[in-house]
Every structure is written in structure tokens, then in C-alpha cells.
Amino acid sequence: RKEVEQDPGPFNVPEGATVAFNCTYSNSASQSFFWYRQDCRKEPKLLMSVYSSGNEDGRFTAQLNRASQYISLLIRDSKLSDSATYLCVVIGGQAGTALIFGKGTTLSVSS
Amino acid sequence: GAGVSQSPRYKVAKRGQDVALRCDPISGHVSLFWYQQALGQGPEFLTYFQNEAQLDKSGLPSDRFFAERPEGSVSTLKIQRTQQEDSAVYLCASSTTGYEQYFGPGTRLTVT
Numbered sequence: 001r002k003e004v005e006q007d008p009g010p011f012n013v014p015e016g017a018t019v020a021f022n023c024t025y026s027n028s029a030s031q032s033f034f035w036y037r038q039d040c041r042k043e044p045k046l047l048m049s050v051y052s053s054g055n056e057d058g059r060f061t062a063q064l065n066r067a068s069q070y071i072s073l074l075i076r077d078s079k080l081s082d083s084a085t086y087l088c089v090v091i092g093g094q095a096g097t098a099l100i101f102g103k104g105t106t107l108s109v110s111s
Numbered sequence: 112g113a114g115v116s117q118s119p120r121y122k123v124a125k126r127g128q129d130v131a132l133r134c135d136p137i138s139g140h141v142s143l144f145w146y147q148q149a150l151g152q153g154p155e156f157l158t159y160f161q162n163e164a165q166l167d168k169s170g171l172p173s174d175r176f177f178a179e180r181p182e183g184s185v186s187t188l189k190i191q192r193t194q195q196e197d198s199a200v201y202l203c204a205s206s207t208t209g210y211e212q213y214f215g216p217g218t219r220l221t222v223t
Contacts, residue, residue, distance in 0.1 A: 004153075032210055043202060043214035044154065087153050091210060095167040097142065099204075099212060101153030 003027060006088050006102035013109055017078045021105045023071045023088030032091040033064055035073050037084045038104065044087055047073075078109045113137065115215035117203050123221045124193045132188045132218045136205030143186050144212060145178055146202040154202055160186060193222045 006023045013019050025033075033050035048055065050062040050071055061074040071088055088102040116135040124130050136143050142161055146154035147170075157176065159167040162183035171178070175194075180186040190197055200219050204212035 034210070043216055045214070046211050049210075093156055093159065093167050094169045095159055095161075097159055097210075098144065098156040098167060098170065099146075099154070100156065101146075103151075103153045 002102075003092060003100045004088050004090050004102035006105050008103050008105060010106040010108055013078055013107070015078060015080060015109055015111055017109075018074065018076045019078060019107060020075075021073045021086055021088075021107075023073075023102055025069050025071065025088075025090045025100075027090065027092060028066075028069060030069075030090045030092065033071050034089040034099070035060075035062060035071075036087040036089055036099075036101070038087055039084050044101075047086070075107075078107075080109050080111060083107055083109045115203055115205055115213055117201075117215040117218050119218060120216065121219050121221075123223060126195060126222055127192055129189065129191045130193055130220065132190075132201050132220070134186045134188070134203030134205075134215060136184065136186070136203070137213055138184075140205035140207055140213075141183075142206045142208070142212075143180055144204045144206075145186070145188050146204065147172075148200045148202055148217070150199075157188070157201075190220075193220075195222050198222045 035047040036044040037047045038044040059076045063072045085104040092100040145157040148154040156170040160180040175191045200217040204214045206212045
């Protein structure tokens with residue numbers, strides 16, 4: 001079983017739609033969680049960290065459920081520019097510093 | 112300021128050749144990471160340096176993969192006797208002491 005699992009999609013939505021991505025992780029000892037965004041043929045970039053209490057950054061809301069080992073990302077009022085792959089990330093590795101990525105969920109927003 | 116840079120951006124190697132991929136981290140960043148990203152997959156962790164010390168190499172897939180960072184800045188990832196399954200984008204990332212890692216543009220390796 002992979003450490004981080006995501007539905008790969010693709011999710012095809014119209015502009016203005018609300019879309020939600022989910023992710024599960026296997027290591028119950030994991031302490032830090034993130035969403036990264038990766039545009040086609042580009043490097044991943046940090047979108048937002050995920051906190052236990054949930055956090056919001058503009059149109060983006062991230063939630064963490066430690067009991068279910070489940071992370072979510074909600075995007076409201078989707079824009080064309082939101083089209084990308086969204087990577088769920090957990091901190092891991094022997095030194096506790098490696099980013100452990102899911103396979104990514106592809107979002108395509110159309111006009 | 113300058114971000115993470117990697118060279119070459121593209122590399123084609125014949126099966127069995129050795130390759131060396133270079134990473135220049137953001138100046139002053141203590142931590143440096145290498146990841147491998149196969150087509151359609153998320154990046155997979157290879158190895159981690161703190162300054163010149165390689166503290167985690169648990170992700171290196173075989174002993175054909177070797178990484179170094181001798182002076183605590185530039186790093187080189189070397190792959191010996193390349194195989195077709197080594198074809199991927201190799202991403203380098205650096206960070207200070209926090210968890211945000213800044214990625215370079217990657218080196219796309221194709222083994223023919």
C-alpha cells in the first residue's frame with residue numbers, strides 16, 4: 001500500500017465550480033501535511049500547509065482528520081488558472097524531512 | 112533572488128552509460144533533497160543532505176545511484192550503468208530548516 005493515496009482524476013469542472021480532492025495516508029505517526037501544486041512539465045510548488053484545525057487561504061480550504069488519516073482540499077469559485085495537478089504530501093523518511101507525495105489529482109477547469 | 116537551478120535540463124543516455132546530474136540550491140539553504148518523478152506519478156524521495164552530511168538515503172533505488180554534496184552547497188546525483196527504468200525527471204529541492212522545500216526545474220533523463 002502506498003503511503004499517500006489520491007484519486008488521480010481527472011476532474012473536469014466549469015469555471016466557478018467548487019471541487020474537492022481527498023487523500024489518505026498510512027502512517028499514523030505523520031505530523032506534517034501539505035498540498036503542492038504542479039503545472040504541466042513544471043516543478044511542484046507549495047500551495048498550502050494543512051493544520052489540524054483546518055485552514056483557509058482565499059478560495060482554498062484544507063482539512064485534516066487525524067483519526068481517519070484523511071486530508072482534503074476544497075477549491076471554491078474555480079478559475080482557469082487553477083488547472084494543474086494537486087499533490088497531497090506527508091512528511092516522512094528516516095530523518096523525518098522527506099516529502100512523501102501522492103500520485104496527484106489532475107484538475108482541468110474550462111470556460 | 113535566484114532559485115534552485117539544475118543542469119543539464121535534458122539528458123539522453125544509452126543504456127549502460129553513467130550520468131551525473133547537478134543541483135545548485137538556493138544560497139544559504141542547509142537542506143537539499145533529490146526526488147525522482149516518473150511519468151504520471153508524484154515525485155519519490157531519493158536522498159537528503161544537511162550541509163555536506165547525507166542523513167537519509169533510504170529512497171535510493173539501488174547501489175547504482177549515488178549522491179554527494181562535498182562542500183555543503185552544490186550536489187551531484189550520479190547514476191551508474193543506466194537502465195531504461197531510470198528514465199524520469201530528477202528534481203532537486205532545497206530548504207532552510209523549515210518544511211517548505213523549493214524545487215528546481217528538474218533534469219529530464221531519457222535512457223534509450
